[in-house]
Amino acid sequence: MDSDQKLKEILDRREFLGQALLLTGGAVAFLLPHGAEAAELDVEKEGYDWSAHRYAYLIDPSLCIGCGSCVRACKRENNVPDGFFRTWVERYVVGGESSHVDSPNGGLDGFPPLSVGFNATKSFFVPKMCNHCASSPCMQVCPVGASFRTKEGMVLVDEKRCIGCGYCVQACPYGSRFLNEETKCADKCTWCYHRVTKGMKPACVEVCPRGVRQFGDLKREDDPVRKAIETRFVSVLQPHLLTEPQCYYLNLDREVR
Amino acid sequence: MPEITGYAFPNDIHVHWSLMIVMYPYITGFVAGAFIVTSLYHLFDRQEFKPVARLAMATSFCFLGVATFPLLMHLGHPERGVNVVVTPNFSSAMAGFGLLYSSYLLLLVLEIWFVHRQQIIETARRSRGLKRFAYKALALFTYDTSPEALAIDHRAIKVLAGLGLPGACLLHGYVGFIFGAIKANPWWSTPLMPVIFLVSAGVSGIALLILLYQVTSKFSGQKPEAATVSALARWLWFFLIIAVTLELLEIVVLAYEKSEAWAIIGPLLATRLEFSFISVQMIMGSLIPFILLMIVTLMNRFLHDRVRNTLSIVAALLLLMQVFSMRWNVVIGGQLLSKSFRGLRSGYSPDLWGREGLIAAIGLVVLPFVLLWIFDRVLPIKYSSEGHGGSGAASSPEASGAMAEGHS
């Protein structure tokens, strides 16, 4: 009770500080003239309500066979340049005294046989991608508002505003972003926004032969991903950074960062 | 393709922030550092800095003039650079750049104008034709050099210097903040970063002025003032001690805490940055100048002018290198480690040509000195209002302070 009160006070103070900061920022931003009415979005015109969804992604590493189909599908679906990855697969080979991690070409061509110099007791694959963090550092640091989060929870890049400074690439703790050498813009996974808005699954989910990758909608009550997040043991990558990732992993090993 | 030791995230093997992002803090460091020197005179009335005050102000201005260039050279879309001021996203530290840069530029231009105003008017009165019109326009078509007007100038300079010093510190501390507030990167993420950047900016600014002061004195055939050189050396020593203490403190804390990140930063320092951090930044760049400046400071009375000048010049040159290597080790070093904390990429070396190449970087270092030369042609830095000849060679160092403060 007493400690609750205290916590509340601290939170209030934090909120106040945040608001004070915002206020200063606002004062600094001169007095911006604001558009009268927010225009209807193009996506909404085709009968898609972007405020009716809140997407989340669920990954079960224990099922992954490391075939790399997702990486290939992503590359083709999104025209990802060679040597860069919107999604990739990592292999962990772990023993009592040592561990080994690899991801040759992001797992694009599958994985070769491997011999490690220690007694491996477990090994597994972990698919990685943008976590579409709810409190994303990449979005925070974009100086021009070219990185943004849609109402459904996708973190996207506006390729007509991005100045290619690379600050977001540095700020992402997961290595999910890169500078596209063709567009000279920051590039990243969109959770296949162009597919999802048309009622399709993201390409990586579509092609996964093992059901490792699942895409779900937290606003749907019977959604299997929502159910799994609510009832099973899930974790996120680098939780200590408090980025609130929206890619959830089932039974993640501690070696995975 | 870079070689990877251990495991790096596949997108993590690129050095996206290249030589130009090393140049940017290096150049803005001179802006802040030189302004600190000019403030020591204009704000804190340290008379021994009078001979370098105007030179320092002009240096700060000329480096500020090129400060945006390395950023523009680096951007994937330089033509969209203006977006930073058109639609600044204020949750980003970088969005403040446009505002900080332009307000500091404004302050500095105003201060320069007030300091040089009487000189502009006198030049306008002396000249004919187009030149006369140009200086007249520079004086904003008012020729008031009455003692009352000059007193107002003097007050304005004080106020602007008072605002300019925090402005310069913000402009540069903020560059450190851009790195220091990246929680994804353990080599950058420390609240010490803005302070380290600021103090080493002081180091580079003072070191540059020791050089510039002695070189310009040589060109104009005068002996540099002993008091000025030893004061600059003393302050340089002070800033060096703080800078190196903080630089080491950051690492010692990581190592002593045995933080998660030390597992990758230890190897980073021991392998990838062995030469540029330990040899260049710490031994050649810090230890040797520390000893040299200690001699200048503690044995000042016993030193012949030429010995003092030489020692301080050597120390200044080494420190210019130290500060560059510090910028390099921060910017490049932070990108050699993967955020997987499991791998390091092989060292990065810049291209020779190209937008972000070595030649362009050298050009960026030379350009401010060209600007300084032009500045001196337009508003002679060593100017004597009594001389009316306008050329610096005739004036004595004592008179080289601006006349605006001359009557105080």
Next chain:
Amino acid sequence: MEHARHVLRIGALVVVIIAGFSIARTFAKPATYGDYGPYRAAAVGEIAARAPVHGGVEACAKCHADKAKERAEGSHKTVVCEICHSPLASHVKDGVKVAAMVTEKSWKLCARCHQQIAGRPAGFPQQNLEQHVDKLEGAVCMDCHNPHSPKMQ
């Protein structure tokens, strides 16, 4: 105040510059910027408008119902067409065939899933390929296995 004329002039100049900049800035701001937050709202529609490349099993089944049925009944029922074949967009546009379907038949494609390597879950069917076949070359796997229903009868 009569001696402060130059201060007033430079002050006015500064005000003019700042005002000019603020006005220019309003014009440079994109129309939909800030509608839903600090970003250009029109970008959402632009990204959503990109054409999908992968069509999914149902799209393939429209023309290849027999193969789709065979696959759906075999042990490759979870392996969608576009894993082994190329994506739909390279083959069909607007319901019309534009190019032949490129199909990889090499053993290497099979090996991506079924070669025995560290990392794969224990229960998953995998083979030590050197022991499994005499010579690893070309479409050797298809000598015995039908990729649409690979289980040996």
